[in-house]
Amino acid sequence: MPATHEVANQVPPLAGHDVADDPALLAGLERAGASWAADELHELGRLAGTEQAQEWGRLVNENEPVLRTHDRYGHRIDEVEFHPYWHELMKVATAHGLHGTPWRDAREGAHAARAAKFYVWGQVEAGHSCPISMTYAAIPALRATPELAARYEPLLAATEYDFGLREPTSKRGLLAGMSMTEKQGGSDVRANTTTATPSASSSSSSDGSYTLVGHKWFTSAPMCDVFLTLAQAPGGLSCFLLPRVLPDGSRNPIRLQRLKDKLGNRSNASSEIEYDNAVGWLVGEEGRGVRTIIEMVNNTRLDCTLGSASGMRLGAVRAVHHATHRRAFGKALVDQPLMANVLADLVLESEAATTVAMRLAAAGDRRDDAQEQAFRRLGLAVSKYWVCKRAPVHAAEALECFGGNGYVEESGMPRLYREAPLSSIWEGSGNVAALDALRAMGRQPESVAAFFAEVEQAAGGDARLDDAVDRVRKELTDLEGIEFRARRLVEAMALVLQGSLLVRHGHPAVADAFCASRFGGDWGIAFGTLPAGVDTGAILERATVR
Numbered sequence: 001m002p003a004t005h006e007v008a009n010q011v012p013p014l015a016g017h018d019v020a021d022d023p024a025l026l027a028g029l030e031r032a033g034a035s036w037a038a039d040e041l042h043e044l045g046r047l048a049g050t051e052q053a054q055e056w057g058r059l060v061n062e063n064e065p066v067l068r069t070h071d072r073y074g075h076r077i078d079e080v081e082f083h084p085y086w087h088e089l090m091k092v093a094t095a096h097g098l099h100g101t102p103w104r105d106a107r108e109g110a111h112a113a114r115a116a117k118f119y120v121w122g123q124v125e126a127g128h129s130c131p132i133s134m135t136y137a138a139i140p141a142l143r144a145t146p147e148l149a150a151r152y153e154p155l156l157a158a159t160e161y162d163f164g165l166r167e168p169t170s171k172r173g174l175l176a177g178m179s180m181t182e183k184q185g186g187s188d189v190r191a192n193t194t195t196a197t198p199s200a201s202s203s204s205s206s207d208g209s210y211t212l213v214g215h216k217w218f219t220s221a222p223m224c225d226v227f228l229t230l231a232q233a234p235g236g237l238s239c240f241l242l243p244r245v246l247p248d249g250s251r252n253p254i255r256l257q258r259l260k261d262k263l264g265n266r267s268n269a270s271s272e273i274e275y276d277n278a279v280g281w282l283v284g285e286e287g288r289g290v291r292t293i294i295e296m297v298n299n300t301r302l303d304c305t306l307g308s309a310s311g312m313r314l315g316a317v318r319a320v321h322h323a324t325h326r327r328a329f330g331k332a333l334v335d336q337p338l339m340a341n342v343l344a345d346l347v348l349e350s351e352a353a354t355t356v357a358m359r360l361a362a363a364g365d366r367r368d369d370a371q372e373q374a375f376r377r378l379g380l381a382v383s384k385y386w387v388c389k390r391a392p393v394h395a396a397e398a399l400e401c402f403g404g405n406g407y408v409e410e411s412g413m414p415r416l417y418r419e420a421p422l423s424s425i426w427e428g429s430g431n432v433a434a435l436d437a438l439r440a441m442g443r444q445p446e447s448v449a450a451f452f453a454e455v456e457q458a459a460g461g462d463a464r465l466d467d468a469v470d471r472v473r474k475e476l477t478d479l480e481g482i483e484f485r486a487r488r489l490v491e492a493m494a495l496v497l498q499g500s501l502l503v504r505h506g507h508p509a510v511a512d513a514f515c516a517s518r519f520g521g522d523w524g525i526a527f528g529t530l531p532a533g534v535d536t537g538a539i540l541e542r543a544t545v546r
């Protein structure tokens with residue numbers, strides 16, 4: 001029987017490559033003094049590139065977690081069942097110390113090394129990055145109460161994944177989650193209504209515990225071992241640590257009510273919970289809950305930025321791969337001038353995001369350096385806003401490079417697309433992130449000085465960037481209606497920070513095209529509107545898998 005047709009012009013799968021073969025990432029790692037981590041990063045990158053790991057990612061998203069509120073006899077169990085490959089992903093992430101490990105690693109650049117690994121491994125599957133990120137971020141907040149940190153930190157940093165509900169200190173490794181958002185408000189956490197009452201026993205036996213009653217509308221990764229949460233104590237809004245299993249081995253009454261039916265991030269469970277006289281321990285001081293938990297929030301904000309950069313790199317590499325192998329109108333798509341423009345613009349955006357995310361991660365290693373911390377305060381706020389904001393539009397354009405194939409699940413692009421808006425919502429939605437940058441500038445003027453000291457290290461390197469920096473400085477002197485203008489201002493700040501880093505450290509073709517388009521006034525609104533004369537060949541080379 002003659003075949004109906006020959007399968008032709010389909011693109012080979014993108015597998016068997018090293019995901020860490022990413023020049024902007026590796027350069028950022030080196031600048032952070034963390035080249036010692038390069039071998040492990042490549043090992044993880046090669047694993048991330050395997051068909052097997054990609055299959056884990058697909059299957060955990062197609063086989064979503066299931067909530068089991070009760071056992072067959074009607075007892076509450078509040079358990080979530082995951083696909084077995086979820087546990088494989090978690091094992092790799094914890095074995096490579098993507099969670100709490102760098103807090104106990106004295107090597108130079110330990111946080112930057114962890115950031116690079118988080119970015120690389122996140123390209124396999126983004127959902128499981130959530131508990132990994134929260135565990136990383138919980139440690140500096142927990143340190144506000146040294147006894148709690150002494151008990152839990154070594155286990156939150158341990159490179160073992162020990163799933164299952166047991167008393168935390170009896171486990172080989174722990175994960176931490178975060179419960180702030182309530183029904184009536186997530187951005188405005190001061191509106192939280194959950195109450196925390198000093199336990200009757202606290203005055204007599206002084207175990208220092210509190211009893212919590214209330215609810216949380218979003219609690220992701222509810223199978224974590226401990227959670228940081230906010231509740232109204234007698235002294236005001238305070239931060240508490242709640243273990244899922246209490247020291248006497250009994251279940252803490254944290255009821256899982258429902259799992260959210262989410263747009264993306266489907267491998268990860270996000271739950272609605274109720275505290276039915278749950279037991280917690282104060283972290284930091286009563287009434288200073290926001291100040292305490294903000295230590296955690298700031299680190300998850302870094303991971304939102306890293307995660308968005310990671311997704312953009314994945315989208316850019318896949319789009320370039322597709323266009324390299326797919327032909328239309330007699331040429332590979334990548335050789336069609338307009339497609340080269342689109343792809344190069346996507347690569348620019350991705351490299352700018354990676355470069356700034358790694359710079360901020362490196363600042364996290366220099367905690368004793370006041371200038372670095374002042375820079376990080378504002379640099380992170382503006383970058384969380386802008387990098388996360390770019391991810392959904394970037395994913396949409398990368399998907400379109402595949403044509404109809406990109407709209408089909410098998411390509412993996414719909415998953416990337418659905419995931420992309422999350423980081424911009426979580427840990428301070430766009431407006432809140434932009435307003436946070438204003439707050440940083442208002443309350444910590446030293447952050448403004450540190451931000452411009454960083455940006456101006458590129459002074460004289462590109463006249464278009466220099467002019468843009470002058471414009472931003474001028475904008476900042478005008479406080480009239482500044483809240484209404486916050487997005488414009490923060491966007492401009494994020495761009496000059498990215499531009500400065502690219503001019504100093506980026507590939508010349510990338511830096512030139514970035515400055516020409518983002519500052520030179522010679523750019524459209526959609527991707528693929530770079531001006532004539534940019535070196536698309538050199539830019540695309542950086543995202544081409546050989």
Ligand SMILES: Cc1cc2nc3c(=O)[nH]c(=O)nc-3n(C[C@H](O)[C@H](O)[C@H](O)COP(=O)(O)OP(=O)(O)OC[C@H]3O[C@@H](n4cnc5c(N)ncnc54)[C@H](O)[C@@H]3O)c2cc1C
Pocket residue numbers: 177178179180181184185186187188218219220221262265270422425426427428429430431432435
């Ligand atoms: C998948 C997923 C997982 C999550 N996991 C967790 C979790 O584990 N733990 C947790 O605590 N939370 C979690 N969240 C909740 C998330 O952090 C909140 O949704 C987010 O902080 C926004 O809060 P909200 O939903 O109450 O929106 P709102 O606070 O009602 O905000 C709605 C909109 O108003 C804007 N806005 C708010 N204030 C202002 C203002 N002053 N000026 C201008 N605009 C403003 C916001 O930017 C936003 O766009 C998760 C959310 C998602 C989607």
